[in-house]
Amino acid sequence: MSVLIFIDHTSGMIKKASREAISYGAQLAAQLGTTAEGVLLGNVAEDLSALGQHGVQKVYHLQHTNLDHFDAQVYTKVLAQVADQTGAQVLVFSNNTSGKALAPALSVRLKAGLVSGAVSLPDTSNGFVVKKNVFSGKAFANVAVTTERKVIALNVNAFTITTGTGTAEVASLNVDVPAPKTRVISKDKSSGKVTLSEAEVVVSAGRGLKGPENWGIVEELATALDAALACSRPVADAHWRPHSEHVGQTGVAIAPNLYVAAGISGAIQHLAGVNRSKVIVVINKDPEAPFFKAADYGIVGDVFEILPKFTEAVKKVKG
Ligand code: FAD
Numbered sequence: 001m002s003v004l005i006f007i008d009h010t011s012g013m014i015k016k017a018s019r020e021a022i023s024y025g026a027q028l029a030a031q032l033g034t035t036a037e038g039v040l041l042g043n044v045a046e047d048l049s050a051l052g053q054h055g056v057q058k059v060y061h062l063q064h065t066n067l068d069h070f071d072a073q074v075y076t077k078v079l080a081q082v083a084d085q086t087g088a089q090v091l092v093f094s095n096n097t098s099g100k101a102l103a104p105a106l107s108v109r110l111k112a113g114l115v116s117g118a119v120s121l122p123d124t125s126n127g128f129v130v131k132k133n134v135f136s137g138k139a140f141a142n143v144a145v146t147t148e149r150k151v152i153a154l155n156v157n158a159f160t161i162t163t164g165t166g167t168a169e170v171a172s173l174n175v176d177v178p179a180p181k182t183r184v185i186s187k188d189k190s191s192g193k194v195t196l197s198e199a200e201v202v203v204s205a206g207r208g209l210k211g212p213e214n215w216g217i218v219e220e221l222a223t224a225l226d227a228a229l230a231c232s233r234p235v236a237d238a239h240w241r242p243h244s245e246h247v248g249q250t251g252v253a254i255a256p257n258l259y260v261a262a263g264i265s266g267a268i269q270h271l272a273g274v275n276r277s278k279v280i281v282v283i284n285k286d287p288e289a290p291f292f293k294a295a296d297y298g299i300v301g302d303v304f305e306i307l308p309k310f311t312e313a314v315k316k317v318k319g
Contacts, residue, residue: 003029004088005038012045016198017094023162025092026055039082041067052166059168064177071180072101080109081175095153103153112149119158156197157255199228202256206232208263212240217307224314232264248273262303266291
């Protein structure tokens with residue numbers, strides 16, 4: 001019996017969302033009085049023993065040419081074998097793109113109850129009850145998992161990464177790796193773009209920018225700070241920016257080290273998706289804007305004056 005955490009990676013680097021899942025899985029294992037083990041498929045450039053710092057005791061690293069590219073069918077078959085061989089009772093995924101494909105498939109294969117969109121550790125005082133987001137984040141539900149085996153997909157940025165001093169044992173396993181039924185011919189990634197949910201710095205703007213033609217000053221600050229771009233919901237609803245940039249209760253949840261919000265009022269639904277940011281900087285011309293209550297630093301002023309000055313100052317500091 002153990003907790004098994006799927007460790008997702010991209011371009012050779014472990015995703016921040018997976019570090020959250022590992023931290024979650026490790027705390028869950030401690031709660032259940034069992035061990036936390038990770039499984040990583042494919043090639044990475046990182047030292048996997050260092051994942052012990054997030055509380056995982058062992059990491060199974062499986063390499064095979066058929067695992068070089070993410071393939072939900074192949075990964076599901078391999079992970080099911082890993083779960084069986086290691087006797088995993090609870091499987092933890094991040095509820096990101098790969099987790100959304102793998103967690104349901106694994107739950108069917110392992111006849112395990114599934115909770116996707118989990119936002120906190122289960123209550124195990126009387127059964128196994130997991131709190132999850134429902135209705136696109138508009139409400140929460142507590143779900144009791146009644147099967148012996150369980151699969152949890154943890155919402156991105158819903159859990160804080162814990163860092164300690166542990167070292168994980170890195171091991172392999174003998175599994176049957178099937179050939180994929182599809183083949184990746186090429187991959188095309190728009191260069192220089194930072195993934196919003198994983199970003200350490202996010203620059204976001206709202207209706208205070210007046211229109212899409214004014215986004216140049218937002219993009220310039222984002223470029224200077226190596227930041228991802230975000231926006232409030234009405235901005236995406238009005239098609240000023242793509243919906244993939246909309247943050248908040250019904251959009252992407254983020255937890256960067258720095259969140260700069262320009263011309264955003266700070267409605268509760270917006271705050272719901274950004275309040276895990278470490279440092280929040282708010283620029284708003286209205287000193288009564290609610291966002292200032294959540295801000296670490298507040299600038300009362302016109303975004304059209306402040307943003308270019310902010311960018312200039314960042315460039316000066318960076319040299
Ligand atoms: P506004 O409320 O119009 O605020 C614009 C701000 O810009 C004002 O504070 C104003 O003082 C300031 N401003 C104007 N001009 C300037 C200037 N020149 N310089 C500086 N400041 C200026 N919203 C989200 O963002 N994310 C969500 O996920 C989300 N989900 C929702 C879910 C539900 C069920 C509902 C009902 C609403 C949701 N909303 C969400 C909408 C939310 O309630 C707010 O309406 C929205 O966040 C407001 O966006 P805004 O701050 O850009 O615009």
